[in-house]
Every structure is written in C-alpha cells, then in structure tokens.
Amino acid sequence: MYYLGLDIGSSSIKIALVVSETGASVAVVQEPETEMSMLAIKNGWAEQDPNEWWIHVCNGIGRIIKENNISSKDIIGIGISYQMHGLVLVDKEGKTVRNSIIWCDSRAVAIGQQAFEEIGEDKCSEYLLNSPSNFTASKLKWVKENEPEVYVKAYKFMLPGDYIAMRLSGKINTTVSGLSEGIFWDFKKEGIAEFLMDYYGLDAHMVPDIVDTFGEQCHVDEKGAIESGLKMGTPILYRAGDQPNNALSLNVFNPGEVAATGGTSGVVYAVTDNLSVKESARVNNFAHVNYKPKVEPRIGKLLCINGSGIQYRWLLNNLDVSSYEEMNNLAKEIPIGSDGVVLIPFGNGAERMLNNREVGTRIVNLNLNNHGKGHLCRAALEGIAFSFVYGMEIMKSDGIEVNVMRAGNDNLFRSEIFSETVSTLIGYDIEIYNTTGAIGAARAGVLQNGDFETYGKVIMENDYIMSFEPLKNKETYKVAYQRWKKELELTLNNL
The missing domain is CATH 3.30.420.40 (ATPase, nucleotide binding domain)
Incomplete structure (x- = not known):
C-alpha cells in the first residue's frame, strides 16, 4: 500500500509515492515538465489560475499510477503541501471567481504596512506574532477595495492547498497552520483574528471550516475520483504550507x-x-x-x-x-x-x-x-x-x-x-537529507496517529546522507x- 504526496508549487506540481509501511520513496513526477507561467498584469503582481494546478495534479497522478503499475486502490492516503500565502476565492459552487494572487505578488504591501502602523506593532506582535504585511488577509482586503464586484461573488477564501483538497473532495476547509500563514489566526485568543477581520472589513462567513493538520480531513468524492483517477473515499490525511512541510520532511x-x-x-x-x-x-x-x-x-x-x-x-x-x-x-x-x-x-x-x-x-x-x-x-x-x-x-x-x-x-x-x-x-x-516536499507530504500519513518517533526513524533510515x-x-x-x-x-x- 502507498501514500500519495502532492506539492503545489508556483513553478510546478510534484507528486510522490511512498510505501505506507516503511516510508520508502517509490517515485516522484513533475507536472508540467517546464515551469508554469505566472500572469503579471502590473509590475509586482503575480497570479496563476488554480484550475491549471488541478489539471497538472490530475495529469501527475495519472502518470505516477501508470508508470509504477499500481492501482488507485493501493493508495490509502493523500498529503498536500502548497505554496504559502496565496489567495484563492471561490463561489458557492466552488468555482474560482478570479485568478489566485500568489505568494510573490506584492500589491498588498502598503495595505499590510498601514494595518501594522494603525493596529500597532505591540498588538500585532502579541496576537498575530507578525505584521499583517503582504500576507493573504491583506491580499483579500486588496480585492475588496479594488475589485468589489469580485469580492461580493466570493463565498470562501482559501489557500492553494485548500483549493486542491476541495477539488478532490468537494469540501471547503483549512487548518490552523494555514490560517496563521495568512495572518487570520489570533494566537492569544486561540481563534480567528476577529480584530484584524474587523479592521479590514472582511466577512467572517468567508473563513473555511477548520480541520486538524493530521487525520482524515476529508475524502475523495465521486467528481474528484473521476477527474483525478483516485479511488472514491481515499482520505486526505495532511495539509501544510511548503516551509512548515519542508520542516516536517526534515x-x-x-x-x-x-x-x-x-x-x-x-x-x-x-x-x-x-x-x-x-x-x-x-x-x-x-x-x-x-x-x-x-x-x-x-x-x-x-x-x-x-x-x-x-x-x-x-x-x-x-x-x-x-x-x-x-x-x-x-x-x-x-x-x-x-x-x-x-x-x-x-x-x-x-x-x-x-x-x-x-x-x-x-x-x-x-x-x-x-x-x-x-x-x-x-x-x-x-x-x-x-x-x-x-x-x-x-x-x-x-x-x-x-x-x-x-x-x-x-x-x-x-x-x-x-x-x-x-x-x-x-x-x-548541519545534517543533510535527500528528500522533497512531495515525499514529506506523502509520509505525513504516518502521523495521523501522532507517532512522531516512528516518523523520525523513517526519515533517518531513508534519507540521511551526511553531516557537517x-x-x-x-x-x-x-x-x-x-x-x-x-x-x-x-x-x-x-x-
């Protein structure tokens, strides 16, 4: 049996297959083989169509199943890593209402800086642990200010990994880790940062349901199975941004x-x-x-x-x-x-x-x-x-x-x-390991029961190269x- 890992980058999508019992890497494929394009309508802007991510995910899953001569029935869980800080907006049918504003887009810098100054550095540091900066919440505020006709169509905001999970399962949800990277999480009150939402005038109903980082977050539905080639009912067991996921991989x-x-x-x-x-x-x-x-x-x-x-x-x-x-x-x-x-x-x-x-x-x-x-x-x-x-x-x-x-x-x-x-x-x-984000996301299936000790042994046995x-x-x-x-x-x- 196998775990499948998806790494949703801005340059490419990587898909990994690992043996569920040992964590041994079987294969990694990349889609597309050349870099994905970014749309830069203005200087400092960077957008991508989330539907293209989904197409590449489906193509990559089909390839890795075919090239390794396995059945979708052999895949018992899915882990997702994704480019951080992106903004995806969908309507009630789950259709995107605009391109994703991705991590390297800088249009919301001034919005975040103004929020930092007006809310106050002390409060932002104490409650958010960050400046609002150019993160997802500030990008959502930009959409509300500059594209009000788009904002009113939006039912939920998501991060890129949340979008792929939705395409697989039909469910819209996210994690605390994901909300924190978007600067939507209040660490002091341990809930949604309502004061920032209020300051930006953002609608509370747009926040997705929250699920645990590890465990059965949702399951592949009929539509997701038909499009991806995965078995209906396959659980999504893990989701995290690329840098927290890189840490997990190591x-x-x-x-x-x-x-x-x-x-x-x-x-x-x-x-x-x-x-x-x-x-x-x-x-x-x-x-x-x-x-x-x-x-x-x-x-x-x-x-x-x-x-x-x-x-x-x-x-x-x-x-x-x-x-x-x-x-x-x-x-x-x-x-x-x-x-x-x-x-x-x-x-x-x-x-x-x-x-x-x-x-x-x-x-x-x-x-x-x-x-x-x-x-x-x-x-x-x-x-x-x-x-x-x-x-x-x-x-x-x-x-x-x-x-x-x-x-x-x-x-x-x-x-x-x-x-x-x-x-x-x-x-x-400095310890050097031979691993990737997609492999780490796949192996995270081991952690659905919180067995970090076993997971650490998997990393050492499969990936350790040397130390400086x-x-x-x-x-x-x-x-x-x-x-x-x-x-x-x-x-x-x-x-």
Whole structure:
C-alpha cells in the first residue's frame, strides 16, 4: 500500500509515492515538465489560475499510477503541501471567481504596512506574532477595495492547498497552520483574528471550516475520483504550507531544531515553544504542523533570504564555467576569506530581514591583477553562507535556541565550502537529507496517529546522507565573516 504526496508549487506540481509501511520513496513526477507561467498584469503582481494546478495534479497522478503499475486502490492516503500565502476565492459552487494572487505578488504591501502602523506593532506582535504585511488577509482586503464586484461573488477564501483538497473532495476547509500563514489566526485568543477581520472589513462567513493538520480531513468524492483517477473515499490525511512541510520532511518538530533550504532563495525555519516575538517585521511566525494551543504551542519562525541560490546561479550563467561542480572546485583552490574579496549577495529584490531594503549584489576589494573566477566563486559561496549566519543572529535575538540544522540535498548545501562555513560559524551540526516536499507530504500519513518517533526513524533510515560539523579552526572564518558584515553595514548605512 502507498501514500500519495502532492506539492503545489508556483513553478510546478510534484507528486510522490511512498510505501505506507516503511516510508520508502517509490517515485516522484513533475507536472508540467517546464515551469508554469505566472500572469503579471502590473509590475509586482503575480497570479496563476488554480484550475491549471488541478489539471497538472490530475495529469501527475495519472502518470505516477501508470508508470509504477499500481492501482488507485493501493493508495490509502493523500498529503498536500502548497505554496504559502496565496489567495484563492471561490463561489458557492466552488468555482474560482478570479485568478489566485500568489505568494510573490506584492500589491498588498502598503495595505499590510498601514494595518501594522494603525493596529500597532505591540498588538500585532502579541496576537498575530507578525505584521499583517503582504500576507493573504491583506491580499483579500486588496480585492475588496479594488475589485468589489469580485469580492461580493466570493463565498470562501482559501489557500492553494485548500483549493486542491476541495477539488478532490468537494469540501471547503483549512487548518490552523494555514490560517496563521495568512495572518487570520489570533494566537492569544486561540481563534480567528476577529480584530484584524474587523479592521479590514472582511466577512467572517468567508473563513473555511477548520480541520486538524493530521487525520482524515476529508475524502475523495465521486467528481474528484473521476477527474483525478483516485479511488472514491481515499482520505486526505495532511495539509501544510511548503516551509512548515519542508520542516516536517526534515523531521523538524521540536524547539532547538532548524530546517534550512538553499534554493533560489534561502529559508531558515526554526521551531520554538515561545510565543514572544521581537522581530515581527523581519521574522515570520506561524503555527507549526504540530501546534496545539496550550498543550504544545509549537511555532515555526521563518526567515527568508532572497539573495541566495539565485546569486550562485547568476555566476554560473555569466562566468565561463560549465557547472556548479566546476565552480565549487575553483572555489576550493582559494583560501578562506577569498583573499579579501567580499560579495554581498542581495541582488534579488528587497530583503525582509534587512527591513525591506534593496541592497543589491556588491563585489568589493576585487583586484584585477590578482583575483580570478575562483575568487568570485568562493566569495559568492561565502557571501551567501554569511547571509545565513547573519539571519541566524537575527533569529537568536528573537529568542531561538538551536541544537541542529537540517537541510535538503540542494545545490548550496551540497557545497562543502558553503555548509562548513555555516556550520563553523553557527557552532552546530548541519545534517543533510535527500528528500522533497512531495515525499514529506506523502509520509505525513504516518502521523495521523501522532507517532512522531516512528516518523523520525523513517526519515533517518531513508534519507540521511551526511553531516557537517563545526571546524575547530574558527578564527579565520570569524575574521572573514566580520569583514563581510562590516561591508554589509557600510552599505546599509549608505542607503
């Protein structure tokens, strides 16, 4: 028997199949094979048609069943991971009334900032653990203000994963974790954030029913079965946004554990049981997948680093090199600190952890007689690693205590220079696992009975690759980091 995992990204949909008894990965497919398009009618806007997600989900399910020669009867549960912070609006028939305003759309920034100022930083931090910022609630307010004819047609708002669950089951529901990522959850009163809904003038009836993150949330109905190829009655057992789900995929559930990703952008996601926040404008705080009010107040603190893997990819595309492996080998020939070359890697737009300032990519101390490609490669890896360390300093100032960092086997963490630099400067191990969000979502079926110990064993037995330990010779790394940090602070002061 198998569990099926769906990962609803903005670039593609990934579908995974795992053995229900052991958690072993059987297959992962991607739909479409090329990236999905985004509609950007205006600068800073980003929309997608949720119906396209559904088409790709159905195509992917059909492929994975056919390619692995199994029956839909063999699939005993479904887990869903999805791109966070998106807004999907449907009418009473479950039909979308407009395109989804997805996570990277920035049209509601001013709305969220005004709410933060008028409601007050203290109240937002105490009740929401966040600024309303550009999250789902602010996007819904934008629709009400700018598209009133659309707003009146809307029956419910949903997050992207809620929409896919609805297409499978015909039921409209969501989770506390999902509501918290949309900034609809009041952590102090442990219910819907009515004061924010009232401030924005949003209708309370638009909030979906709430179900547990783990367990039988709903079941595939006749229409969902016909369209997806799944068996009618198959339960949806789990649902979470992509970053909480990435933490789940890496067995990160408890205070002291940190999940990290080093893809196009970098993310540090740390678990705490402390509801106190100091950095609500720079660090996001969401109900983690195992959040239970009063009993287990697990909060996921998320810090995003825009200028991450995209910086290294830019070098790949613009230097005379053929691969990341070649770049890594060139970097290994250069000593720690890149012979003084410093690269500030924030060239991917405004950085939230730098108070939404656009710093850009900057290369300093470059000597045209002595420095070459290897120095640029090493300085880039170190600069990105230093940005992770800088982010961890912000997290620690917000009350995070860390025991271990766990990361997927993506491009940056595959680099020995990158991982050793981060591990040495933060002072604890980085464990590397070979997993994906779709596989994690599928395996979450194991957790319907709350057996986290067994789940952890599944991760270790199937995915663990290696660990990077802090090096004993830290001084050279510290000197290089302080040089980088000084250049960053000079840049920030001059903006």
